[in-house]
Amino acid sequence: MNASDRTPADLLRSALAADPARPLVTFYDDATGERVELSVATFANWVAKTANLLQGELSAAPGDRLALLLPAHWQTAVWLLACSSVGVTVEVGGDPADADYVVAGPEGLEAGLTCSGDRIALSLAPLGRRFPAPPAGYADYAVEVPGQGDRFAPFVPVDPDAPALVVDGTELTGAQLVERARADAAGLGLAPGGRLLSGRPYTDWSGLSAGLYAPLAAGGSVVLCRNLDQLGAEGLAKRVESERVTVTLDD
Secondary structure: OOOOOOOHHHHHHHHHHHOOOOEEEEEEEOOOOEEEEEEHHHHHHHHHHHHHHHHHHOOOOOOOEEEEEOOOOHHHHHHHHHHHHHOOEEEEOOOHHHOOEEEEOHHHHHHHOOOOOEEEEOOOOHHHOOOOOOOOOOEEHHHHOOOOOOOOOOOOOOOOOOEEEEEOOEEEEHHHHHHHHHHHHHHHOOOOOOEEEEOOOOOOHHHHHHHHHHHHHHOOEEEEEEOHHHOOHHHHHHHHHHOOOOEEEOO
């Protein structure tokens, strides 16, 4: 990664320039048996489409706040990087009533209705399937995102010293987030090309860092596991071997 990278979106651009074909996010849901692998290029394409949805369709701008009511999931990682690309502040598990936008999965739909702004719903079903019918009060992400552009350019340059993420009651700028992610990667011994397996939820910084930001900052990749407690020790050992994992955080 480049030393000049100061936002998560910068880190993704550097990863794309360095090796677009390498894996970036490999997602497992051990409750459903789902496995999805996204290369840097594929992940960046999803991010670009989502950022275009935010900026072009929803008129989001730097300084706007988005309540993110999603679990650890590859599509959650996409939204985190899309918001960074636009300059929107992500409030993980934030109060939708105080947010300009809300993005919710099935478990957050009712709470998300308190948001007076645009609401986006994700089914989180395998293969990114759409809802049979959009939930009342929401637009279906799987319907809205496919037609968006594959390249993204912000209308306004993103300020790395502006708030980017709120988690655990702590607000981080883009630059602070990148600095923390780099420090975490170094502390874990995660080298360029390394593979980190994380079973941690996206409810606090440790889960977000292990499940996305630290591997991205290190030039590595993440094996993101939801419902890992259903896999068992033998299954975990096989996954570590098959996915060529170099660092495991299964708690």
